[in-house]
Amino acid sequence: MSLVVDKKENSKEFVKNILSEIWVTRCPVPTATGISLKRGTLVKKFEKQGIDVAVLQDARKGLSVHHFDHQLPALFRxxxxxxxxxxxxxxxxxRLIGLTWIDEWQVIIVxxxxxxxQPEHLKNAKVALPEYADKRAGSIFRAMSLQGIRGALQxxxxxxxxxxxxxVPERAGSKENRDASTYWSGLDALITGEVDAVYVKGASAxxxxxxxxxxxxxxxxxxxxxxxxxxxxxxxPITVHEDLLEDHFDVVVDFLEELFDTADWAQDHLDEVLVILEDETIAGAESVATAYRNNFHKSLHPSLSEDRLELLKQQKDFLWLHGFLERDVDIETWVDHRPLLEVLKRRQNKNF
Known part of the structure; x- marks a missing residue:
């Protein structure tokens, strides 16, 4: 049974009483969630509890909005x-339950x-900046480009x-197009000489x-x-709907534990990880190998360290300053350390 509900006031009671399905969503980038889905280990973990794992990217169109609005009661993202x-x-x-950091070929293309x-060579250059999307929250490529250029200028x-x-246009192709290389509209403006530099990142770039x-x-x-x-x-970030966290805490811990187990596996299986990422990132083998390097497969474990939270706060401050957020976000009240601490406790107990 799906956990999609029409009335917000009913969602908490619905989740609390019935949990036959959880939803998972991720982006076309290296994630322990995506790798676990491809290996089938996430599904197997929850099969034992009689819980189905549904993937938002495979669901009907009306549900895809929840990748952005996080209103699906049983959603992990x-x-x-x-x-x-x-x-x-x-x-x-x-609620924020984990953070990862994977360097993914953030570059300035010319x-x-x-x-x-060199960064100093950008002075007086014409730089591509994607237009705003229909909604503030959807202006991802503009936010990425602006922040990427800031980093280079810094x-x-x-x-x-x-x-x-x-x-430049928000993106170069239709949103229905599975060719991720069309994400980077500024590259065509670079060819024509309209701009001198374009920020891009990842295998699709x-x-x-x-x-x-x-x-x-x-x-x-x-x-x-x-x-x-x-x-x-x-x-x-790894986020979860707060109703699921409060009413099915162990399920959230189990999910996070699976991400840790997947990250453990990835450390010793680089070749297999790269093959999985070809499908996850919608890119070829050479592009994946170029984008994901420097032992990235050893850093898929989630963390809520002070350093990572501070880096997230820097990103939040930037987005707030430049108008990508409706209101300011208090990172401290957003984060919930409990699931991660419980996973770390479980892993420690296994080692004894």
Whole structure:
């Protein structure tokens, strides 16, 4: 039985009494959730409890909105922080239970004949900035690009005043198109000379840049200053509907435990992880191998460390400052440490 409800006041009682199905959603990026789904281990874990695992990406169209609004009572989400923070700022009943950090080829792309190879070279450059989407919470590509350029400029002690932003379409293809390389509309403007530099990230960006014969001008992943890479996926939140957390705490802990087990497995199975990511990221093998490097497969474990929470706060402050959030978000009241602490306790007990 689905846990979709029409009336908010009924949802809590509904979840509390009946839990035959949980929902899972993730983004086309490396996540323990996605890997666990592909391996079948997440489904097996909950089969033992008589709970089905439904994937939001496979559901009917009307449910897809919950990837962004977090109003589905039995939903787990591991994905970008822009939609998660935007939903929370609009009052979504979500709680933050974990954060991951995976460097994923955050780069500034330029034309083959460009002299832009260092952050300081961006001064006076024309930089692509995707238009706003229909909704504030959906303006993910604009938020990512603006934050990515900020990170590059920061490395050279430059600011937004030192570049010229040129608006480009939100994305290059239809939203129904499974070709993720169409996400990066600024690349076409780069080819025509309308802009000089474009921020991109991930395997889909490798695919898109390679198809167009473009090159990396600045590789943000190579700089020691991690704050220059704070963006939509860094850090990446794991969130859950608060009703599920309160009424079925053990289920939430079990889910998080499965992510830890998957992260353990990934540490010793890089080749298998890369194959899974080809499907997860909608990209080819070479693009996946290029985008995900530096032992990324050893860092899939969730955390709520002070460092990661501070990096998330930096991202939240940026989104709030630049108008991507309806209201400010209090990270401290959003986070719930209990499930993670319980998982760590379970794992410690297993080692004795």
């Amino acid at each position: 591991e994905g970008g922080n822009v939609p998660a923070l935007a939903a929370r700022s609009e009052g979504a009943p979500s 034309r083959p004949d460009s002299d832009i190879s 490395l050279a002690n430059l600011t937004f005043r030192d570049v010229n932003f040129i608006e 490798v695919e898109a840049a390679t198809k167009r014969g473009l090159k990396v001008g600045i590789d943000l992943d190579k700089f020691e200053d991690v704050t220059s890479r704070v963006n939509n996926g860094t850090p990446r």
